[in-house]
Amino acid sequence: MSDRKRVFSGIQPTGNTHLGNYLGAVRNWAARQAEKINTFCVVDLHSLTVPQDPEQLRHETRSMAALLLACGIDPAQSTLFIQSHVTAHAEGCWLLNCVTPLGWLQRMTQFKDKSARQESVLTGLLDYPVLMAGDILFYDADEVPVGEDQKQHVELTRDIAQRFNALYEQEFFVIPQPIIPEVGARVMGLDDPTVKMSKSLADKRGHAVRMLDTPDEILYSFKRAVTDSGREIAFSNDPDKAGVNNLLGIYRAITGQSNAEVEADFANARGYGDLKVRVAEVVIETLRPIQARHRELMDDPAELDRILAHGAAQARAVAQPKVDEMKRIMGLVLPGAADGR
Ligand code: AMP
Numbered sequence: 001m002s003d004r005k006r007v008f009s010g011i012q013p014t015g016n017t018h019l020g021n022y023l024g025a026v027r028n029w030a031a032r033q034a035e036k037i038n039t040f041c042v043v044d045l046h047s048l049t050v051p052q053d054p055e056q057l058r059h060e061t062r063s064m065a066a067l068l069l070a071c072g073i074d075p076a077q078s079t080l081f082i083q084s085h086v087t088a089h090a091e092g093c094w095l096l097n098c099v100t101p102l103g104w105l106q107r108m109t110q111f112k113d114k115s116a117r118q119e120s121v122l123t124g125l126l127d128y129p130v131l132m133a134g135d136i137l138f139y140d141a142d143e144v145p146v147g148e149d150q151k152q153h154v155e156l157t158r159d160i161a162q163r164f165n166a167l168y169e170q171e172f173f174v175i176p177q178p179i180i181p182e183v184g185a186r187v188m189g190l191d192d193p194t195v196k197m198s199k200s201l202a203d204k205r206g207h208a209v210r211m212l213d214t215p216d217e218i219l220y221s222f223k224r225a226v227t228d229s230g231r232e233i234a235f236s237n238d239p240d241k242a243g244v245n246n247l248l249g250i251y252r253a254i255t256g257q258s259n260a261e262v263e264a265d266f267a268n269a270r271g272y273g274d275l276k277v278r279v280a281e282v283v284i285e286t287l288r289p290i291q292a293r294h295r296e297l298m299d300d301p302a303e304l305d306r307i308l309a310h311g312a313a314q315a316r317a318v319a320q321p322k323v324d325e326m327k328r329i330m331g332l333v334l335p336g337a338a339d340g341r
């Protein structure tokens with residue numbers, strides 16, 4: 001039992017959760033639960049790094065927790081909680097801030113991208129990867145399953161952990177590995193297959209398949225998906241074929257088939273129109289039971305609260321002692337310790 005790896009991952013509650021989040025991350029968390037010791041977190045503090053409407057944030061946080069359960073995260077096998085319910089995250093983030101050089105944060109590509117698009121950049125946005133590092137490190141996680149876009153943040157987490165261990169001359173933090181799926185790690189926008197499917201663009205009709213979209217909306221988005229002027233339905237690295245490649249990639253990730261099997265499935269397809277409708281169908285059927293379960297959970301707030309309170313207690317029992325020990329290592333006086341240690 002003790003050789004089971006510890007897994008931690010998180011997802012922001014805000015914005016429209018989409019098929020990329022599911023195929024790149026959440027589905028893989030659910031699939032490997034039995035083999036690992038798992039902690040999954042709805043990272044509401046991360047969402048505050050850009051301005052939010054308070055009521056909407058509250059609603060979306062609960063909805064995201066329900067969605068993770070609906071996608072198969074099983075509270076009997078995994079700890080599932082809301083980040084702000086465990087105060088060790090915010091507390092420990094401060095401690096990590098005090099060992100993290102500013103230059104490391106200024107170099108993060110996500111910070112550079114996001115801050116370039118905003119007039120006023122909040123301090124929290126720069127500090128975002130340090131909060132994320134704490135999420136991972138306070139649970140001694142070995143593995144962090146994420147989509148491709150989060151790889152740099154996990155690498156920064158490793159750097160912060162190594163720096164702390166070196167400064168205080170002990171193997172206090174486990175050095176985590178990013179786990180990027182072989183398929184589904186980068187689902188592209190349906191309206192523009194040169195940009196990744198993203199929450200911030202998901203309000204635009206036709207860009208993303210949102211997890212709670214109706215079958216009609218899903219079909220609409222696929223029917224309008226950008227392809228090319230050719231006819232060939234095959235995987236390809238040709239930038240002109242990125243649209244078809246993305247559609248086939250989604251189909252492959254959902255069906256679990258090999259490239260050759262996927263291509264064989266479409267050998268008799270009548271053009272791209274046929275391809276789009278058939279990919280839409282497998283997506284609709286995959287999302288149907290998830291959406292039904294999500295509705296049930298949202299209709300039973302007491303049950304959702306019970307699950308989240310249990311998860312928070314489990315998470316707190318791991319993270320708070322770790323942060324307390326960090327405080328001691330860093331020279332803070334722990335309350336009630338007569339000798340100051
Ligand atoms: P976020 O929406 O930023 O909280 O991301 C949640 C998870 O989804 C992270 O592990 C991301 O790496 C992953 N993810 C986000 N967008 C995509 C995408 N277009 N394709 C695959 N994975 C993604």
Ligand code: TRP
Pocket residue numbers: 008009010011012043046131132135136144145146150153
């Ligand atoms: N930054 C991640 C994202 O946007 C979410 C996240 C926060 C996370 N804390 C984490 C992911 C810890 C993995 C581990 O996708």
